[in-house]
Amino acid sequence: MHKNTFSRSAIAFTLVTGVTGFSPAIAADPIKIGVVTPLSGTYASLGQQVRWGIELATKEINAAGGIMGRQVELLFEDEEANPAVATPKAEKLFQVEKVDFLTGTVNSASTLAVGQVAERNDRLIATTVSFSDAITGERCSPNVFRVNAKAGQQSVALASWMSQSIPDAKVFYLGPDYEMGRSTVQAFKTAAENKGAKTVGEVFAPLGNKDYSPFFGQIRAARPNVMYTSVAGNDTVRLFNQLFEYGLNRNLTIVGASGTVTSQNMDAMGKNSEGFTTGVGYSVDLDIPANKTFVKSFQEAYKALPDLYGADSYGVMYFYKAAVEKAQSTETAKVRTAMEGLEWETPQGTKTMRAGDHQAMQDMYVTRVQDGKFNVLSKVDAKDALGPDTCTRF
Secondary structure: OOHHHHOOOEEEOOOOOOOOOOOHHHHOOOEEEEEEEOOOOOOHHHHHHHHHHHHHHHHHHHHOOOEOOEOEEEEEEEOOOOHHHHHHHHHHHHHOOOOOEEEOOOOHHHHHHHHHHHHHOOOEEEEOOOOOHHHHOOOOOOOEEEOOOOHHHHHHHHHHHHHHHOOOOEEEEEEEOOHHHHHHHHHHHHHHHHOOOEEEEEEEEOOOOOOOHHHHHHHHHHOOOEEEEOOOOHHHHHHHHHHHHOOOOOOOEEEEOOOOOOOOOHHHHHHHHOOOEEEEOOOOOOOOHHHHHHHHHHHHHHOOOOOHHHHHHHHHHHHHHHHHHHHOOOOHHHHHHHHOOOEEEEOOEEEEEEOOOOEEEOOEEEEEEEOOEEEEEEEEOHHHHHOOOOOOOO
16 A cells, blocks of 8 residues: 555544444544554554554444543554654644554654653653663653563563573574664573573664675674574565575574564565564464454454554553543543553453553563464463563653
8 A cells, every 4th residue: 555545644433323322422522542653664564563453453442432432533654664754743643633642653763762752742652562672671751651572571582492492502693773673682682691592793784774695794604503683574574585595594593583574574485484483472373262353353354464563553552441441531640650550451361561661561472483374382471571670760
């Protein structure tokens, strides 16, 4: 779909009841939620899952009566995975469109930048994708929440699996050269080295990189048996296809951040994604009734499987719903207090929002691509994966 079809669009779902002839949407103004997410460029496939998840949950919520009798209206802006683009668009949504809440940011640098905008405007943002530990760590904000797993949670699960499956791991790291890429590499390096793995090299490529072959000589010279990467979207397709074209996949286990390989880019890699292993907070195979219902509804709506971005973006709408209903208000201070320590239901089961750093607690899984789909290999309980609260700003 053309970029302009997505950009600056507003989607409102209205409820028509045939029981009393009364619609709550008439009685009160809608709750407006701005969605600043990449709908074009390298991360467009991630933004598509974000949009689908949010729209599906919103349709369900509105059909069930909305939030406190108010319908939810979504307003989308294309951030292009660029904080310089995301910031003014977030400002526009707060100042011009008067949205009550914000979500959708994918690029971790965008989330950090938009979080500052949210603070200035006394509004709340909840990210469903960004991995950087700094978001709920050293650069935490009282107005920023994260419903998805951070890099540290993914890394603990993956490093635990690797220490058992590849006890003599010699790891080479390749990440995208921005906040998320560097923080995910550091998070996994720390977790892996704590489990006995050896680091043999690292490189960082520009976001949207077209040719990875200049890095291949360095990889060969390091002689790793494991390569960790946190590239995503179209960058993953190019990297994996080029690794296989140059034969670097031989005798190399490829692991990485959740979201490196997803249902959105797997087809473009074909067999080149086979064996990729990751630590993740979601899989379509989770044997949870809520997940089975979610997957069925998602497939019926979009003729595609959800990935972690779709699942967490679906879940964020129920997070906002639960918080507003608990607060009995959309006022920032009241909703923020309601969010801290909040438990809510998601396709992954019950999540808890840790009050001290605004990081969601959830079980983590290690999954591997086998025969074109992810299979669950192991699980780490939420309390063991999350780690300590390092936020000191509030």
